[in-house]
Amino acid sequence: MITEHLPLSNHRGLILGVANEHSIAWGCARVLAARGAQLVLSCLNEKAQAVVTPLAESIQAPLHICNVEHPGDLEHLVHQAVNQLGGLDFVVHSIAWAPKTDLLGRVVDSSAEGFNEAMRVSCHSFAELARLVEPHLPQGGALVTMTYIGADDAIPHYGLMGPVKAALESLVRYMALELGPKNIRVHAVSPGPLPTRAASGLPQFDQLMSRMASEAPLGRLVTLDEVGGCVAFLVGPDASGMTGQTLYVDAGVHAVR
Template sequence: MTEASSSFSLQGKRGIIIGLANEHSIAYGCAAMLRQLGAKMLLSCVNDKARQFVGPLADALESSLVVCDVEQDGSLEALVDAAVNELGEFDFLIHSIAWAPLDDLRGRVIDSSSAGFSRAMNVSCHSFVRLAKLCEPHLSMNASIMTMTYLGADEAVAHYGIMGPVKAALESTVRYLATELGAHGIRVHAISPGPVPTRAASGLQDFDVLMQKAIDRSPLRRLVTLDEIGRLAAFLVSDASSGMTGQTLYVDGGYHIVN
């Protein structure tokens, strides 16, 4: 990770980041940048197998790691309990998980199964609502809550499948949570990165084509980095963004402005 500016600090900020998969995951990019800037956090991964691989990453970030499968009853509750015991209250939450059954993800939306669509919505969208609800009593004034989305929420992106409607629901959820929690000073945002080669993205068909298209057509003519995504998350955690809420913020080299 690149060295962060010494004039910008998140010292004293505490929070939860869920979705650590490996050193290429967006959750890791955010965690590494926030830790570099002084924040303390509790991290989660999906199962014990993943823990074997990401445990050293959490150790390097001096952060506790908890297994949390949002499809398992009580798993999110246990995660939040662990975070409360360790951190007390929270200044930020970063939700960076998304999943859909492969058959539904790679097929047409019109052919998607009810069960597959429901599971994708539960894991990728409603888990964000549940996390926010569980943490609400423990959020500090001016806390910042974030989730990760993608341009496919607004545009019909080839091979993005049911994740397009799911991400559209997630972005709408951000706006409603921002409205409901704003009176308590709590801010809610969606971060929309351009395509980055994460494990989750590898499930998409022709993802290499999608990345090349972003390079060819975005104004910056390149993919964004985990550092750049992490820096946007850090800004949203910081008091510098205290007057903002309810937005989808793009970090995609400007690709979203190109027709």
């Protein structure tokens, strides 16, 4: 594939959290690759690897297993990505998880262990990732993570992930402050509800999607390609003057709630 004329042809990126063809991470990878970016992808485990390998091969991207709860996995992933790409220009962090019992219950009933685990996987791993890639971004770059409107509004059945995503959005602002002098830009993208495997674990998720579509000024849900397009903008040169923001790709729901 000839990529010299494409807008991201000189950009190298690491994308964490590809689970299947419906995952936000894959939507980002597909759009970024189409715009010329060279990529390395990660998935959670061997079960996911069997599903994701054909996707990664379709965009000629190396694929690695990374479970951020396993000591050394994140360090190994960054090392492999840097070696395979010759450096990095951006990272997309699209991983989130909470124990099912804590996720399905009330926030006030959540266990300390479950809360801490959700925070570790969904929030602190982004800070850890930033620390690991910082030395490999000598000319600057972009770090992007995924959030949800439940960080700001109390969304029925979103539960424990609401406070966790609120912490993640705050983390983005502090990381932007700390990494800005090195020209490393940090953002969160807040998509509307999408039928991903992770979201399917939330109670009454189908009803949530229907309600959000009816509330949206555009009268619909968004697509993976639209989320990927926003990420492509953020990691590219046209967003060079932006950092520390949460950008909504939700058909306008955030503006009318």
